[in-house]
Amino acid sequence: MKNFLLTSFNYLLILFICTSNIVQAQNKDYTSFVNPFIGTQNMGHTYPGATTPFGMVQLSPETNQEAMLIDGKYNPATYAYCAGYQYADSTIFGFSHTHMSGTGHSDLGDFLLMPTTGALRLNPGTADQPQSGYHSQFSHQTEEASPGYYAVTLDDYNIKAELTTSDRVGYHRYTFPKSDDAHIILDLISNIYNYEGKTVWTFVRVENDSTVTGYRQTNGWGKTRKVFFAMKFSKPFKSYGHKRYEEVKYNGFYRKFDQEHNFPEMAGEKIRAYFNFDTEEQESIDIKFALSSVSTAGALLNLATEIPHWNFDKTKEEARKKWNTELSKVEVETLTEDQKVTFYTAFYHTMLSPVLYEDVDGQYRGLDQNIYTSEGFTNYTLFSLWDTYRALHPLFNVLHPTRNNDMVKSMLAHQEQSVHNMLPIWSHYANENWCMIGYHAVSVIADAMVKETTDVSPQRALDAAVSTATVTYFDGIGDYIANGYVSADNNSASVSKTLEYAYDDFCISEIAKYAGREGVSSQFHYRSENFKNVFDSVSNYMRPKMQDGTWRTAFDPLDTHGQGFIEGNAWNYGLYVPHNVDEMITMMGGKDHFSSHLDKIFTTPIEERFIEKNEDITRDGIIGNYVHGNEPGHHIPYLYNWTNQPEKTQQRVRMIMDTMYTNERDGLCGNDDAGQMSAWYVFSAIGFYPVLPGSAEYALGSPLVKEATLHFENGNTLHIVAKNQSSKNVYVKKILLNGVEITGPTINHFELMKGGELVFEMSRK
């Protein structure tokens, strides 16, 4: 926190103006309440670099160059570097253009640039050995980060690095000391989660003395992933070169050339290029670096269209304005300034993915590697759907419905291009990486359909959903269709899959209603009840079942591994029946019994042996056996609403907000998971949560804010007031929406979207 205050004078200044209530909301600078360092320490897996809302470029420093695979074996040390950056580090290896925010697995880190001076070092070196490569020491004292801007001084070279971006173009400014030996290195081997062989091919052209284009193809999480670039330097380089680091087996007639020096064509598997300059004291060299999924021509077009000038500050200000436009959709007043920063940073983190995935002319690379033009929508990629269907897409349906509609259309385009005819599981730069379970794209579509935020054809959406849900070779689906559950014989997460498929089938059943296909709706409604098939009424738990219908023996409902659940156990993951909470509660012994099971979850300490294996969360993310640091339980605190003790929901969600989200570098209790963790916070902080995406109802909670004003795209404004708000007054006595009291556990989406005033009367009891 100290560092953040040190580097945020603007923040304090604008804070003063805000609290004085003089300036109108839309003129306030909400970017000043964003602390991009939250989550950069430990397991938040966020990055501090520069990006625009949902932007294609995420330009951010790399503090690690360790390989994910060493001699074919997984190196757990790399896990912390999903976003390329760990706050505890003091070495920077350069700045690359693509990053995932908060994921628990990773990839990307495309096109690393590193400015240096002195003797040219093309190897990165290792962090533990200063001067062993091109990397540099840095101090957090020199670091600054705000939405769309990042700066740091590279101490080894006395170079100030500043980064900003437009949607598709990263803008670097490197301010050098006087040098006749200044370099900018373009390392095309560098990857996040790197390993020998990850970069498949690289192709670079030095178009003229200040323009370079190229692409690379990588393997990895995205199996056949191509990224193209175009870069322009503000000043011509005086010379350049490159080295190939692979064994060159065949060079053909290229042997005619000195390919390593001033030869404008570079191609190979492992290339590091460099560009040499003379610099005056405090001379800045600017670099505009555009990406494209299509071609270098596309990257050049993006570059010329988005940043036609050499005004770094202009681009930085445009990025800030874009962020402020998004952030000012929700104006909150909180009890403390830390809460305000926590809130706006969470809100910021919900807008880092999915990311834009098309050129300015609408062209993008499809899943079949063909080039498409988005007709009638904007194409997005990076759908971490197992995480984000829960609260992130529902949040978009409240605050960015147009964008969410584009995302729905992007998913349908993905399905059209898929050789499996499947909607995305985890859509990844024209690849499907198959990460995690379920087919939750159907949840996002159903949620958009139910909330009337999409104009896609319900029939088309239904066809895509049914096609996805009937691919028998996918992850136990054949078994699930045949038996009504995923059997435990050959499937380690059989219960998790059965429960999530059943929920997804509820969503398909809902979509079918919109398509007017009652038969299909009934069929998937029937499938949605499959959760019953894995409930063991004797043990009172969801439990792994064998193909022959017997329960798997050696069942430990607290064990998080090998017990039919993935990243969870029967205690927490076993409560995943969002589409039929009442029946689940009845099935599990009624409201009071269920309520006490929830109590046990929050109060029985988790055994240490179940944590140490789980790398996605920190101890801080756990309350008893409730694991907030991971998604399967995100709805659990809200389940008290369906018992006789809804006040326990209120108490627990306030407790979670207070303890698991802070304005600290380690202020996230687990991976932010592409914004899902933060979306949970944003919803909960304003008093409600989408326990059942695919329905128009939100479970009521207990707001953290004193006040919140939501500006909807439909032009309406919802003013949320928490009367008598305090850190102790976590209980809600009464809720009034436009003067009418809300009874029952939920509040309706359409009622909220009409705007007006939602009043929570808070109390200590």
Next chain:
Amino acid sequence: MKNFLLTSFNYLLILFICTSNIVQAQNKDYTSFVNPFIGTQNMGHTYPGATTPFGMVQLSPETNQEAMLIDGKYNPATYAYCAGYQYADSTIFGFSHTHMSGTGHSDLGDFLLMPTTGALRLNPGTADQPQSGYHSQFSHQTEEASPGYYAVTLDDYNIKAELTTSDRVGYHRYTFPKSDDAHIILDLISNIYNYEGKTVWTFVRVENDSTVTGYRQTNGWGKTRKVFFAMKFSKPFKSYGHKRYEEVKYNGFYRKFDQEHNFPEMAGEKIRAYFNFDTEEQESIDIKFALSSVSTAGALLNLATEIPHWNFDKTKEEARKKWNTELSKVEVETLTEDQKVTFYTAFYHTMLSPVLYEDVDGQYRGLDQNIYTSEGFTNYTLFSLWDTYRALHPLFNVLHPTRNNDMVKSMLAHQEQSVHNMLPIWSHYANENWCMIGYHAVSVIADAMVKETTDVSPQRALDAAVSTATVTYFDGIGDYIANGYVSADNNSASVSKTLEYAYDDFCISEIAKYAGREGVSSQFHYRSENFKNVFDSVSNYMRPKMQDGTWRTAFDPLDTHGQGFIEGNAWNYGLYVPHNVDEMITMMGGKDHFSSHLDKIFTTPIEERFIEKNEDITRDGIIGNYVHGNEPGHHIPYLYNWTNQPEKTQQRVRMIMDTMYTNERDGLCGNDDAGQMSAWYVFSAIGFYPVLPGSAEYALGSPLVKEATLHFENGNTLHIVAKNQSSKNVYVKKILLNGVEITGPTINHFELMKGGELVFEMSRK
């Protein structure tokens, strides 16, 4: 020859009809005079498979699977397999879709298909071990080949394989025995000139039960070469699968799937796929296999557009007609039937490259890997220019001027896309492979300009030519510009390069005249005299000169290696001053002295030690020190025209035609070199030859034909008659063009293109 007769009953039949003079020329089937096996034995490097004139697909059998590099070392055994096929072999490994005709280095062999029955063998095996892999024994008795068609029986499986093509789509017909274990293997690792690591990446999708798409990227002669495909089976496969032959370092969440069986997505470095069928006795499975340089979508479009049906015979007949249309442009009568087959096969071989390189919608991959649409031209690739500027492109200017204009435009497009701003040296599937020396694209452009067959802007052409000729880092050009010659200090072929650059500069000088740029014309005319700088008047040879102006010592004018020449020596290559023959002859001691030097070339036996090192030619391709099997001397027999003994030209060219081109499998005396060897024959057979491409004059020779009728695109017809023609009457007494006697050593292009009658009066003396 025996085999050819055995398999060519149609040929004999149609021959009878032709000689009866009943059928009009355009109705004659000239394809029956083509023997695609000529050149398939020894060093001709032709292929017997199916293709259309200048077609994108060359579908032909592979009889070898040996690697070019073994443990990083060149394996000379592979040299014979530039076109994938050697007649002496008795094993076929499959049929692939791209081949070069006659080249002395190679690549391609994309997408090998092999039908088999019985236990699935996915490894190719080795030719010396029958049954060791999927390959099959075959007998030439079952082989048939004609333009656009190839057939063979695969004896190991009793499968009859038939191949035909449209321009962009290969059409396979495999007739099986009864089997419940029939396979069609798609080997994506197979390459001509293969080596470990040549295939960079492969991507395959099984779109449905009978459609497969994909692409692969290869390294090699073309450094970053991508070819896309779409294939359709006439019958659904019952199952399919693939194996990856590389060490898979990272598999991500694909581990969820059984990827090897019926999984529609395949990607990796080394993939062999297979498709399984049940077949009835004599059941044919047809496969249409389309290529594209752009995308799988492009390949699918090509497939649907060109062959929308399942009628193999229709495609075969269309291919035959295309060939007949081209072949009937020249109707010849010869002294023997073998000469006729030799002539039409040579003519056929002149139309196998350059090859079409765009999809049916005009899209193609450019040198920068971006996708372009050809506007106002058809795009071609495979320009083996060091060979083909000599006679092949001049032949196109006579017989296919529209196509040659497209080729000129393709070269200019290449130049626009080149990061070096250079015209092609050896244009190779969106790559420059840099093979051989000179920048002879300027010769092709000058020749088209002088002969008025191109409508490109002379200014644009000049800019491209000058840009090419001034790239100082290219192959001694900096040195050449600075010193007036390429110095021998660092350049092994310094004299060859100096002579060819000087000739090319003459061409640029000519282009500059058309552009009205007198200054540039003078400047390059001055450069065109650089041949004088490497002439040593003491030894009377062109000779390697050092940077300091001294001659390199240890000079052996007969040695073909390390003496300043590439694929030649001072005796033959040293006579390469086509643009100033008179001055060269004066410089070398006058006409008589020169004449006797030419005699010596033809009569002094070459020393064995200079042959064994040269793999491009066979002993048959040599007369004394004259090496017809390679290009640098192709003009030499015609140089007598400029001495007092033009009759020796007549005698020598007839001798060369008689002895070095025969209707035999080994009927080519060296690599056909993308058609240049054959173009020499076609020109010489009709009585003239373009000693100086870039001028409108042809050197006169001695026709081989009795009669020839040339149908020009301008609608004119030239009837060439060799009166008193016989194998002994090789001397030309008199030449009359439309009744006017031609005196002097040359005949003018424009006069010929007017049509009419060109009479050679032949005599024994």
